[in-house]
Amino acid sequence: MSASVKLEYVSYIGNVLLALITGLAIGAIIISWGGYDPISAYRGLFETSLNIADPYYLAMTLSYATPLMLTAATFAISARAGVFNIGAEGQVFMGALGAVVVASLKLPDQLYLPMALLLGILMGALWGLIAGLFKVLRNVNEVVVTIMLNWIAYWIVEYARIYVYYDRYRPEKTISMPRSGVLPVLVPGSELSASFIIALIVTIIIYLVLWRTRLGYSIRVVGIGLKTAKYAGINPGLTMLYVFIIGGMISGLAGALEICGRPPTYAITTGASNIAGLGFAGISVSLLGLNHPIFIIPASIIIGALNAGSRGMQIRAGVPLEMVKAVQGLIVIALAVPGFTYMLRKWRIRKALRGETGD
Amino acid sequence: MSSRELVVLMKDIVKVYPDGTVALRGVNLELKRGEIHGLLGENGAGKTTLMKILSGLIKPTRGEIYVKGKKVSLKNPAHALSLGIGMVHQHLSLVPVFTAYENIVLGLKNMKPGKTEIEKLMDSTGLKVPLDEVTENLSLGVRQRIEILKMLLRNVDVLILDEPTTNLSPIETRELFKSLRSLKEQGKTIVLITHKIREILEITDRVTVLRKGRVVGSVETNNTNSRELARMMVGREVILEIDKPPVRVGEVALEIEDLHVMSDVGGEAVKGVSFDVRYGEIFGIAGVEGNGQVELAEAIAGIRRVLKGRILLGGKDVTQLSTRERYSMGLSYIPEDRRIALAMDMSVAENSVLTRIIYDKTLVNKMGFLSFNEILRQAMKLVKEFDIVISTFSSPVRTLSGGNQQKLVVGRELSREPSVILAVQPTRGLDVGATEYIRRLLVKMRNKGKAVLLISSDLDEVMGLSDRMAVMYNGRFTGIVDPRKVTEEEVGLMMGGYSIEEIRHEVN
Ligand SMILES: Nc1ncnc2c1ncn2[C@@H]1O[C@H](COP(=O)(O)OP(=O)(O)OP(=O)(O)O)[C@@H](O)[C@H]1O
Ligand SMILES: [Mg+2]
Numbered sequence: 051m052s053a054s055v056k057l058e059y060v061s062y063i064g065n066v067l068l069a070l071i072t073g074l075a076i077g078a079i080i081i082s083w084g085g086y087d088p089i090s091a092y093r094g095l096f097e098t099s100l101n102i103a104d105p106y107y108l109a110m111t112l113s114y115a116t117p118l119m120l121t122a123a124t125f126a127i128s129a130r131a132g133v134f135n136i137g138a139e140g141q142v143f144m145g146a147l148g149a150v151v152v153a154s155l156k157l158p159d160q161l162y163l164p165m166a167l168l169l170g171i172l173m174g175a176l177w178g179l180i181a182g183l184f185k186v187l188r189n190v191n192e193v194v195v196t197i198m199l200n201w202i203a204y205w206i207v208e209y210a211r212i213y214v215y216y217d218r219y220r221p222e223k224t225i226s227m228p229r230s231g232v233l234p235v236l237v238p239g240s241e242l243s244a245s246f247i248i249a250l251i252v253t254i255i256i257y258l259v260l261w262r263t264r265l266g267y268s269i270r271v272v273g274i275g276l277k278t279a280k281y282a283g284i285n286p287g288l289t290m291l292y293v294f295i296i297g298g299m300i301s302g303l304a305g306a307l308e309i310c311g312r313p314p315t316y317a318i319t320t321g322a323s324n325i326a327g328l329g330f331a332g333i334s335v336s337l338l339g340l341n342h343p344i345f346i347i348p349a350s351i352i353i354g355a356l357n358a359g360s361r362g363m364q365i366r367a368g369v370p371l372e373m374v375k376a377v378q379g380l381i382v383i384a385l386a387v388p389g390f391t392y393m394l395r396k397w398r399i400r401k402a403l404r405g406e407t408g409d
Numbered sequence: 410m411s412s413r414e415l416v417v418l419m420k421d422i423v424k425v426y427p428d429g430t431v432a433l434r435g436v437n438l439e440l441k442r443g444e445i446h447g448l449l450g451e452n453g454a455g456k457t458t459l460m461k462i463l464s465g466l467i468k469p470t471r472g473e474i475y476v477k478g479k480k481v482s483l484k485n486p487a488h489a490l491s492l493g494i495g496m497v498h499q500h501l502s503l504v505p506v507f508t509a510y511e512n513i514v515l516g517l518k519n520m521k522p523g524k525t526e527i528e529k530l531m532d533s534t535g536l537k538v539p540l541d542e543v544t545e546n547l548s549l550g551v552r553q554r555i556e557i558l559k560m561l562l563r564n565v566d567v568l569i570l571d572e573p574t575t576n577l578s579p580i581e582t583r584e585l586f587k588s589l590r591s592l593k594e595q596g597k598t599i600v601l602i603t604h605k606i607r608e609i610l611e612i613t614d615r616v617t618v619l620r621k622g623r624v625v626g627s628v629e630t631n632n633t634n635s636r637e638l639a640r641m642m643v644g645r646e647v648i649l650e651i652d653k654p655p656v657r658v659g660e661v662a663l664e665i666e667d668l669h670v671m672s673d674v675g676g677e678a679v680k681g682v683s684f685d686v687r688y689g690e691i692f693g694i695a696g697v698e699g700n701g702q703v704e705l706a707e708a709i710a711g712i713r714r715v716l717k718g719r720i721l722l723g724g725k726d727v728t729q730l731s732t733r734e735r736y737s738m739g740l741s742y743i744p745e746d747r748r749i750a751l752a753m754d755m756s757v758a759e760n761s762v763l764t765r766i767i768y769d770k771t772l773v774n775k776m777g778f779l780s781f782n783e784i785l786r787q788a789m790k791l792v793k794e795f796d797i798v799i800s801t802f803s804s805p806v807r808t809l810s811g812g813n814q815q816k817l818v819v820g821r822e823l824s825r826e827p828s829v830i831l832a833v834q835p836t837r838g839l840d841v842g843a844t845e846y847i848r849r850l851l852v853k854m855r856n857k858g859k860a861v862l863l864i865s866s867d868l869d870e871v872m873g874l875s876d877r878m879a880v881m882y883n884g885r886f887t888g889i890v891d892p893r894k895v896t897e898e899e900v901g902l903m904m905g906g907y908s909i910e911e912i913r914h915e916v917n
Contacts (some may be wrong), residue, residue, distance in 0.1 A: 262778045267759065267766055275754045280712045281742070283733035283767040310555050396754075 065388035066338065073354065073384030078378040083371055091331075091367035091377075098362025100357035109240035111360060113312065115354030116246045117142065117325075120304035121332025122350055123256045126341040128192075129393065130260060131293045132273040133185070137196030138301040138331025139176045140203030140237060145170035145305025146325045148319055149209050150215050153227045153309065167306050174302015175295050178205060182294030186287040191265025200329070200345060207322050222295035227309050227316040245311030250347065252300060257343035259296075269293055334382050337389035356381055413441040415478070416598050417463065417494070417567060422472035424458050424622075428602070428800065432458040433469070434622040438596050442565060445589060448602045449642055450619035451840040452812020453798065457620070458600045460687040462571045462706040463600075464496035465489030480702065493760055495560035496551060496569035501552050507546035509538050513559050522562055530561060533595075535588040548699070549818045550581035557588075565749045569600040574608060574839055578697040578866065579901075586612050604840050605636045618642055643842040651845070653852050653897065656876045659688035662860030663709070664831050668718035670701070670708040677716065678704035680884035686829070691851065691861040693875030693892065697904050701884040703745055706833045706864055710742045711735050737768040741827035743819055744862075746765070748820040753807040756798050761788035761821055795820035812843050819847050823854060833864045848874055868900060882906045907916070 078088035101107045121138040128135035148169035152162060167352045181199055184190040215224040233244040261267035272279045273290045308325050309316055318325060331353060339349035360374045369377075417440040424433040432455045440446055448456045460836050461467045463474065465483035480546055486496075503512045514521045516551050524540055531537050536554040546550060553573055558799035560568055574582045589599055589612060609616050610630060618625040618641040623643045663686040665865050672678030675822060678701045683870060686692040698700055707713035711721055711732040720728045727735050736742075742764070746748050762772055762784050774780045794911045797816045799809060806814060819835055836844040851874060855861050865871050871878055872892045879889045880903035891899075895909070902912050 127428045258778070264766060264773060264779060267779065270755060271752050271763070275749070275753050277749045278752050278763075280732065281710075281744060282752075283736050285731075299485065 062234040062340065062388060062392060066102050066385060069384045069388050073381035076384075080377055080380070081184070081367075081369060081373065084369070086367055086369050086373075091323035091363050091369050094362040094364075094366030094369075095148035095356070095359035097359075097366070098104075101250075105237055106240050109211055109237035110264060110358040111351060111355045112142040112246050113241040113243070113352040113354075116249045116311070117151070117304040117308055117328045118332050118335045118348040119184075119249045119253050120300050120307075121329045122339060123253050123332075123343055123347045124301045126291050126334040126339070126343060126346060127256055127260065127269065127300075128297050129336065129341040130273045131269045131290055132397075133179075133192055133249075133290055133293060133333065135181070135192055135196055135294065136333060137178060137181050137192075137199055138297070138304075138332050139327075140196070140200035141174040141298045141301035142305035142308070142328050143200075143203040143207045143322065144173040144177045144323055145302030146309050146322075147165055147203075147210055147316045149306040149309035150210070150220040150224045150318055153231065154215050159228070163233070166227065167303060170306025170309075171299045174298040174300070174305065176298065177302070178294040178296075178298020179291070182291040185294070186291050204322065204326075207318060210317050210334050211322065217344035221319045223315060223319045225317060227372030228265050232316055233311040234306070234315075236271045242310050243311035243313070245307035248307060248311075249304070252303065253283060253343050253347060256296075256300065260343065263322065265289075265292060271348055282397055301332075302327065305376055331382065334386040337393065339388055340392060352385065353382060362390070410701070410888045413443060416440050418443050418475040418630060419463065420473040420475070421878060422462060422474075423470045424462065424467070424560045428801070428804075430808075431624055433462075435472075436462075436619070436624050436687055438617060438624070439627070440600065442566070442598055442617075443593055443596045444600060445593055445599045446601055446693075449604075449606070449614035449616055449638060450608055450654060451621075451642055451842055452815075452838075453621075453810035454619040454642075455622045456619055457571055459569060460600060460602065463489070463700035464565075464569055464666050465496055466496070490563050492568035493564060494569070494586070495563060495565035495567070497553065497556040497560060497573065497575075499571040499575065501549070501556055503552055503555060506894050508541050508543055509551075509555050510540040511586070512555055513538075513540075513562065514543055516558075517562070526560070526834070527558065530558065533635065534558075534591055536561075539587050540567055547578045548581075548614050550578070550585070553577070553585070554588075556914040561592075565597070566779070567598045567600065569602075570745065571602045571916035572838065573601070574603060574605065579868070582608070586724070587692075589731065593793055595657075596862040604838065604844070606638050606841065607718065609638065610635060621726060635888075639841050642840065651852055651873060653876075654876075655859075656858060657689050658690045658876075659858060661685045662688045662722070663862060664719075664721040664724075665709070666719065666721070668705070669712050669716040670704045671702075671706060671716055676886055682881075682886055683718075683882075684886070684889060686860045686862050688828070688860050689855060689858045690876040691855045691863055691874050692879035693866045693871035694862070694881050695868055695871040695878060695900060695904060697868060697880035701882050702864045702866075703833065705881070706742070706744070706831055706862075708746075709831055709862070710740065713771075726797070731749070733767045734823075736764055737900040738899065739826070741822040741825050741830045743822050743830070743832040743835050745837070747811070747814050747818050752813060754805050755811070756803045757806055757817070758802040760817060763819065765825060791817060791820040792825060811838050812840060815839055815902065816843065816847075819850065820863065823850055825883065829860045829862070833861050834866065836865075836867070836870060837864070866886060867902075868897065872897070872900065880904055 081088040081091050098107045099111045108140050121142060124138040125135060149166040152166040152169050162176050177199055181192060182196040185192045213226050217223050217225050236242045260269060268284045268289045271282055271284055272286045276286050299339045305325060333353060335346060335349045339345035356378050363369050363374050364371055419438040422433050425431050436459055445749045450456050458801055464547060465486045465488050466536045472814055481492060505591060538551055538554050538556055573585060593599060603609060613630045615627060616630055617627040620642060635714060651704060661781035665684050666680060668682050669677050682705060694702055704713055707738045708715050711730060715728055719726055722735060752763060766772060772780055772783050785802060790796060792799060797815045799815050836847050851861055863871060863874060875892050877889060878892045880900060882904060887903040890909055899912050901910060
């Protein structure tokens with residue numbers, strides 16, 4: 051890494067801090083405008099998220115970071131290939147549904163977990179593949195296709211939740227994963243389970259794929275320029291298809307892990323509210339982490355902390371849920387702004403590079 | 410000449426880029442009113458950097474600039490423009506969907522000049538442009554005229570042109586020079602950056618030679634010659650003539666049969682071309698750019714679709730095979746644009762295996778991961794063998810100077826143990842030293858028994874290197890000739906669409 055690259059990162063972190071302060075400041079204005087005390091609201095936020103003294107809150111932060119890390123990895127690997135894939139949302143839905151399907155079956159105990167994860171991954175991959183085929187074969191814009199597929203997935207899951215896989219005793223949710231199929235909880239009483247470790251490993255694998263394999267090399271060349279890729283003998287369409295499939299697998303896994311690894315329900319709840327929004331939040335995480343798998347890890351923890359702390363804000367400062375959500379969303383967007391402009395600039399530079407270079 | 414008024418004086422200019430590269434080490438430059446001043450120097454000598462400083466695009470680390478006697482500190486290009494200094498960059502920056510007129514007046518706040526006014530300017534300078542045509546439909550030569558007109562309408566006294574002739578045909582170059590002369594008559598000062606010594610001798614009044622960030626000398630063009638300039642530039646004698654041992658041809662290596670290739674805009678770019686290249690020979694294709702040469706090369710490499718005809722590599726029909734399969738069969742390809750041949754944001758090391766990554770198994774270790782050691786070894790070999798200047802192996806290739814980027818591409822392609830080398834404009838944008846070096850390499854490859862297909866719009870290059878040559882015009886060959894048995898005039902006519910039979914018939 052050359053000196054100027056390092057310098058670039060330093061200035062980036064500076065920008066993120068600036069964005070964070072701006073987000074917090076505007077949030078404070080909103081909170082006090084609503085008649086609440088911003089100081090105690092933010093104290094509530096941080097004391098129930100990044101509180102080193104209390105492992106429960108830290109565990110909650112990490113548990114919220116888990117799915118975000120994965121959906122961010124989906125966006126990141128696509129962005130590296132120059133594809134703006136926002137289909138993680140729908141792929142999470144399909145992955146979760148896959149796990150619920152397995153939960154509904156009669157199986158030997160030890161098969162629930164592997165089968166649930168496998169079917170989740172496969173269904174996510176299928177959803178990614180469909181988007182990829184539209185993009186590669188018919189050259190349909192990936193943003194349009196993935197948004198449509200997100201909605202289709204949502205309604206499939208809702209239908210399945212209400213009519214097919216509902217829990218006979220608690221019909222507001224689906225059948226839960228049997229005890230034998232859930233991942234161990236790491237911090238008793240919290241929602242942090244071994245799915246965090248799985249997410250961490252997968253994210254690192256994505257890093258290795260991108261920088262240490264032939265496929266990752268091809269992905270990055272495709273992201274730099276189609277002409278260069280073709281010149282290098284790389285098939286851009288096939289490479290993009292791989293990216294969609296891998297992305298779908300990761301987000302499908304994220305969905306399945308929510309079913310197998312998040313106490314207490316281990317199911318999809320009313321309106322799919324416990325799995326909704328994870329894919330979109332992943333975009334912010336990826337942008338904050340400069341679409342780099344390793345940087346995504348701390349980025350997901352930051353956004354996870356905001357999620358974890360929202361309850362504290364509500365309980366400790368009495369801020370109503372709607373306002374908490376608004377402030378939280380504001381800060382998330384603020385945090386993603388520097389990364390977004392960074393990506394745009396890179397893509398613009400890339401375009402400019404086609405017109406200017408070398409001297 | 411020396412009594413002329415000084416318009417620009419640059420004193421002791423030093424430029425250190427943020428990454429620590431010292432591009433200029435104390436440069437002095439004087440520009441006089443009404444002169445055409447040539448700027449000559451090897452790749453990476455600092456020509457572009459110096460002119461970017463003068464046009465306000467970047468700031469010098471140290472040094473003083475005087476414009477018309479007054480010391481100035483240029484804040485940005487707009488500031489330089491207000492002082493009458495404007496630069497046309499090598500890679501043009503026009504809005505493709507705008508008309509020529511819209512591009513010319515773009516950014517002019519008050520007083521947009523009318524078309525009649527611009528037409529008057531076009532008449533007085535000879536820079537003719539179809540004002541209502543959409544820019545993306547215009548040739549590079551015309552786009553360049555738009556950029557120059559743009560500058561003139563902003564009343565520049567000092568016009569800087571960075572390698573303006575690199576992408577021009579000989580005819581376009583001649584027209585550009587005519588315009589530059591008339592601008593000079595009107596008292597404008599022109600700075601011309603070029604690698605072509607012939608152009609320097611033809612049009613400049615004075616020439617300043619840079620080497621490694623220093624001025625080697627400023628001389629009156631009348632008092633110098635090509636040998637001296639080449640020596641000043643490179644710091645040693647340059648042999649511009651390359652001698653080749655007589656050709657010892659072998660079997661047919663590459664055979665093209667009645668090839669038809671699609672163009673980007675629909676229709677055929679190549680309309681039925683047949684030829685073969687044998688092991689041990691250089692087969693050249695000359696022609697004005699845009700007559701189907703690039704499309705022909707892309708079809709041979711498997712990047713562009715073939716409509717009709719066959720391509721045989723080593724006797725095997727490869728028309729339906731992928732680029733990857735052709736590369737693994739021993740085809741090497743140096744494309745016309747190094748921005749295609751390199752992944753600019755990726756590292757020097759990664760780029761050193763760009764065309765091997767898809768087929769070379771030695772680059773992958775047993776675990777299925779890329780072998781960094783192997784890649785680095787390859788990169789080190791190239792850097793050493795081809796004398797490429799880099800800062801580190803992990804820095805992005807975009808930080809390399811144009812010449813070093815080109816050396817990386819050529820080095821990579823020639824060291825892949827190819828049997829057929831497809832080289833398109835291999836020396837474009839290179840200084841004489843590097844040009845000589847790469848031409849020598851091509852000849853060396855030929856002597857080693859490789860088949861070389863050389864496509865270039867540089868007539869000297871094709872005629873000097875080829876054993877046999879074709880001239881391409883409008884998607885077809887106007888003839889295949891022995892370069893030692895034709896004159897430049899004849900080839901020039903062939904480039905204009907006359908067949909060799911027609912030409913010889915006319916003469917008799
Ligand atoms: N933005 C940059 N950052 C770092 N180094 C740079 C940058 N631009 C140019 N350089 C370096 O500065 C030196 C001078 O570059 P410059 O582009 O001025 O050369 P040049 O004479 O125009 O060469 P060429 O004939 O290849 O266009 C080179 O070593 C180059 O690598
Ligand atoms: Mg230059």
